Amino acid sequence: xQRFATLLDGLLLTLSRNxxxxxxxxxxxxxxxxxxxxxxxALTGAVDFPAVKAGTVRSLMAERVDPVLWAxxxxxxxxxxxxxxxxxxxxxxxxxxxxxxxxxxxxxxxIATRASAPALLASLLDRLDTAGRYALIKFATGALRIGIxxxxxxxxxxxxxxxxxxxxxxxxxxxxxxYAPLFLWATGACPPPRTDxxxxxRSFMLAHPLENEVISLDDYVAEWKWDGIRVQLVHVNGxxxxxxxxxxxxxxxxxxxxxxLPFPALLDGELLVRGDQQGGxxxxxxxxxxxxxxxxxxxxxxxxxxxxxxxVRLYDxxxxxxEDLREQPWTSRRARLxxxxxxLDPKRFDLSETIAAANMEALAExxxxxxxxxxxxxxxxxRASPYVAGRRAGLWYKWKRAPLLVDCVLMYAQRGSGKRSSxxxxxxxxxxxGDPDAGAELLPVGKAYFGFTDKELKWLDRHVRQNTVxxxxxxxxxxxxxxxxxxxxxxxASKRHKSGVAMRFxxxxxxxxxxxxxxxxxxxxxxxxxT
Amino acid sequence: MGIRVVPADAWIxxxxxxxxxxxxxxxxxxxxxxxxxxxxxxxxLAIMGVRYGVADGAVQACYHAPVAxxxxxxxxxxxxxxxxxxxxxxxxxxxxxxxVTGDYKRxxxxxxxxxxxxxxxxFITEATFGLxxxxxxxxxxxxxxxxxxxxxxxxxxxxxxxxxLGKAQRVIAELRAAGWDEPVYxxxxxxTMCRLYEAQGVPLGDLRPAAGVPKxxxxxxxxxxxPSALNDRWxxxxxxxxxxxxxxxxxxxxxxxxxxxxxxxxxxxxxxWDELTTTIxxxxxxxxxxxxxxxxxxxxxxxxxxxxxxxxxxxxYEDEDD
Numbered sequence: 001x002q003r004f005a006t007l008l009d010g011l012l013l014t015l016s017r018n019x020x021x022x023x024x025x026x027x028x029x030x031x032x033x034x035x036x037x038x039x040x041x042a043l044t045g046a047v048d049f050p051a052v053k054a055g056t057v058r059s060l061m062a063e064r065v066d067p068v069l070w071a072x073x074x075x076x077x078x079x080x081x082x083x084x085x086x087x088x089x090x091x092x093x094x095x096x097x098x099x100x101x102x103x104x105x106x107x108x109x110x111i112a113t114r115a116s117a118p119a120l121l122a123s124l125l126d127r128l129d130t131a132g133r134y135a136l137i138k139f140a141t142g143a144l145r146i147g148i149x150x151x152x153x154x155x156x157x158x159x160x161x162x163x164x165x166x167x168x169x170x171x172x173x174x175x176x177x178x179y180a181p182l183f184l185w186a187t188g189a190c191p192p193p194r195t196d197x198x199x200x201x202r203s204f205m206l207a208h209p210l211e212n213e214v215i216s217l218d219d220y221v222a223e224w225k226w227d228g229i230r231v232q233l234v235h236v237n238g239x240x241x242x243x244x245x246x247x248x249x250x251x252x253x254x255x256x257x258x259x260x261l262p263f264p265a266l267l268d269g270e271l272l273v274r275g276d277q278q279g280g281x282x283x284x285x286x287x288x289x290x291x292x293x294x295x296x297x298x299x300x301x302x303x304x305x306x307x308x309x310x311x312v313r314l315y316d317x318x319x320x321x322x323e324d325l326r327e328q329p330w331t332s333r334r335a336r337l338x339x340x341x342x343x344l345d346p347k348r349f350d351l352s353e354t355i356a357a358a359n360m361e362a363l364a365e366x367x368x369x370x371x372x373x374x375x376x377x378x379x380x381x382x383r384a385s386p387y388v389a390g391r392r393a394g395l396w397y398k399w400k401r402a403p404l405l406v407d408c409v410l411m412y413a414q415r416g417s418g419k420r421s422s423x424x425x426x427x428x429x430x431x432x433x434g435d436p437d438a439g440a441e442l443l444p445v446g447k448a449y450f451g452f453t454d455k456e457l458k459w460l461d462r463h464v465r466q467n468t469v470x471x472x473x474x475x476x477x478x479x480x481x482x483x484x485x486x487x488x489x490x491x492x493a494s495k496r497h498k499s500g501v502a503m504r505f506x507x508x509x510x511x512x513x514x515x516x517x518x519x520x521x522x523x524x525x526x527x528x529x530x531t
Numbered sequence: 532m533g534i535r536v537v538p539a540d541a542w543i544x545x546x547x548x549x550x551x552x553x554x555x556x557x558x559x560x561x562x563x564x565x566x567x568x569x570x571x572x573x574x575x576l577a578i579m580g581v582r583y584g585v586a587d588g589a590v591q592a593c594y595h596a597p598v599a600x601x602x603x604x605x606x607x608x609x610x611x612x613x614x615x616x617x618x619x620x621x622x623x624x625x626x627x628x629x630x631v632t633g634d635y636k637r638x639x640x641x642x643x644x645x646x647x648x649x650x651x652x653x654f655i656t657e658a659t660f661g662l663x664x665x666x667x668x669x670x671x672x673x674x675x676x677x678x679x680x681x682x683x684x685x686x687x688x689x690x691x692x693x694x695x696l697g698k699a700q701r702v703i704a705e706l707r708a709a710g711w712d713e714p715v716y717x718x719x720x721x722x723t724m725c726r727l728y729e730a731q732g733v734p735l736g737d738l739r740p741a742a743g744v745p746k747x748x749x750x751x752x753x754x755x756x757x758p759s760a761l762n763d764r765w766x767x768x769x770x771x772x773x774x775x776x777x778x779x780x781x782x783x784x785x786x787x788x789x790x791x792x793x794x795x796x797x798x799x800x801x802x803x804w805d806e807l808t809t810t811i812x813x814x815x816x817x818x819x820x821x822x823x824x825x826x827x828x829x830x831x832x833x834x835x836x837x838x839x840x841x842x843x844x845x846x847x848y849e850d851e852d853d
Contacts, residue, residue, distance in 0.1 A: 012784050013793050065663070066835060072828045073664045077783050086664040086782065134784075422786065 005135035024156035035102040037178020044150040051117040085134035091126040161186035169389040199234035201247040203389035207396035222355040225376040228272040260348035266319035269312040326387040403487035410482040413464040424464035436518040443499040451507030483512040539600035555633025556617035574616025611635040612646035614697030637806040641704040654816035658824030659801040690772035692758035716741040718756035
């Protein structure tokens with residue numbers, strides 16, 4: 001456990017990507033099984049002990065620390081695990097014997113129940129020092145949040161054992177913690193695990209944003225970027241599974257999709273719900289909001305299936321029958337995909353059409369016209385591109401349409417967490433519900449915590465501290481004098497919010513110190529943008 | 532802007548120039564230049580002299596020697612254990628005893644006299660680290676970590692960010708106590724204050740300016756600079772510096788991360804939570820007032836322990852670099 005705690009602290013304090021990679025790689029090489037496997041699981045977000053929740057930690061602390069002192073400390077530190085690790089009373093007498101290993105912790109926590117977990121966690125915390133307690137709580141609650149992506153952990157694994165990262169991605173998804181077969185393969189002790197026996201997830205190919213690159217439609221093909229959920233459908237040995245972006249299986253939430261691929265294949269597409277928004281006419285797709293209603297449901301009723309039927313707009317085919325097509329150029333895979341379409345139920349599948357445009361200028365015009373169709377933008381795929389995991393320079397680009405903008409007034413601020421723990425960096429902003437000079441009020445329309453530079457963050461933090469008119473626990477109400485230009489991708493009607501609207505992907509585009517608050521936008525402006 | 536002593540028409544640690552100021556210690560947020568009369572310990576006056584030039588109307592207040600302020604008020608400066616020359620100020624008026632602590636700590640410091648626990652009726656305490664998450668470990672442990680990091684990185688130098696008055700000299704003195712007798716290299720902003728400490732009887736060993744030393748010679752060296760120079764252009768002259776910071780805030784990981792510090796050293800010149808609460812218990816005043824820092828938590832502690840207390844909203848004292 002001490003090694004894992006040292007690794008976490010090192011990762012937190014190391015800024016460079018190469019430094020982080022080296023720390024993880026060294027750890028994976030030097031730590032014995034199964035601890036290194038469990039650490040890898042923690043870094044990739046694959047650890048889950050249902051009996052231990054953030055609430056378990058909070059109630060343990062409530063028995064040991066005055067609630068007011070806890071709240072003040074938590075607010076300052078900005079992280080529950082760290083606050084608890086610092087406030088945990090040192091046991092007396094000091095514990096004898098070695099600190100628990102990760103393997104020992106896993107064995108104990110995986111058989112714990114909701115009832116037994118608190119006492120078990122407390123006895124483990126008693127055997128650790130501050131850093132160890134922090135690492136244990138992060139590990140047991142399954143939320144590291146230390147700025148390490150699963151991808152970075154896999155790259156580090158590849159680096160540790162000098163194996164190609166593409167192969168790590170390939171063999172990863174059939175395995176579960178503590179990944180003994182992966183370590184056996186990577187250390188050269190065994191052949192790689194088989195991937196053809198189960199409907200396994202393969203890492204998605206992703207796109208870079210198109211910024212200053214000059215590209216030609218002679219080399220690239222254009223497709224719409226649909227505003228749904230990227231999914232992968234895999235059929236092996238009579239079983240079909242549906243996976244979302246992170247490799248999470250969502251077959252149970254979308255049984256009509258899982259049931260609609262009856263032959264061996266691996267397809268890549270966008271999951272959408274029928275509606276008249278995306279694509280324009282009836283039979284097209286509904287907005288992202290409609291899809292959200294179906295996400296996260298463990299079981300789906302007949303009524304929901306009838307009311308909001310899902311379908312997949314197909315982008316690509318990775319495996320057709322038993323044949324792996326990923327090395328082939330996009331044009332060949334596209335031909336194979338088109339050839340597959342007649343075998344698929346048109347109620348459940350359609351083809352993502354390519355966009356015919358003479359050149360990039362013409363495409364830009366078509367893209368600009370796509371606003372009402374609730375399309376996110378345009379994808380540009382190199383005609384010769386193989387299907388490779390992750391983002392690879394020059395192969396695929398996403399070309400999002402320009403964001404919408406409104407001027408809003410800062411209303412409330414809260415401290416951030418993580419590396420912004422001492423800064424007021426979560427902002428709630430509002431628009432006027434009428435004419436501010438005739439007594440209109442501000443209603444909150446959104447929340448954002450990024451879009452500004454570190455320098456602006458410092459300025460905003462000071463602005464909040466100096467212009468606070470009231471405090472509600474950790475929330476500060478400001479004097480509503482500061483205007484933000486807020487950028488967002490789209491806005492939807494919402495019954496959950498008093499303002500009646502909800503923004504998608506809002507961020508602070510500019511701080512408008514020059515603009516008086518009463519000149520900020522009114523709600524009617526936002527309502528007119530609702531899609 | 533400070534604490535006003537009405538019957539004597541004087542201010543303690545005023546943030547603006549006043550006719551008559553009592554200054555607890557030499558840090559810039561407590562000691563400002565330009566007062567008509569400045570009453571402080573000899574060491575604090577020496578520090579202020581270096582920073583602002585020698586002012587007229589300086590009145591030396593030796594530790595434990597009462598100074599009559601007029602208006603029936605007597606002030607006695609008592610060691611506060613914060614930095615060289617730092618003092619608590621005991622005010623006596625009409626049979627009442629009030630102590631203004633300024634900044635203080637209780638853990639041992641080789642560079643200044645320890646805090647003197649003194650009974651009083653009203654205790655006005657700082658609360659910079661007034662949250663129970665702040666527990667400063669023994670300084671010897673932190674110095675050992677510094678030396679271990681140096682030994683593990685022979686190609687690099689360890690660059691320690693430390694406040695120029697007090698913290699830097701304490702770190703150097705502790706390094707010497709731990710047996711480090713190699714030269715310690717200094718940022719230019721450190722030199723004057725280190726010389727002053729030595730003149731006041733605090734030996735710091737072989738100190739050399741880092742400027743002008745060839746890069747290769749600094750591999751494996753310990754260099755001390757103000758926190759602001761840690762990630763500044765200045766540090767580019769050093770061989771791949773391992774950045775450390777000596778501060779009580781380093782107890783919180785995210786604070787270390789925000790500053791881009793690789794080796795956080797939890798070394799503070801302020802009382803931690805246990806020292807604050809222990810001090811209130813030992814001094815045992817009838818009433819406690821809590822000034823700059825995290826007042827709410829200490830106020831809550833007083834409430835939980837049935838102690839009369841209130842928070843004073845004093846602004847202008849910043850200890851982000853401590």
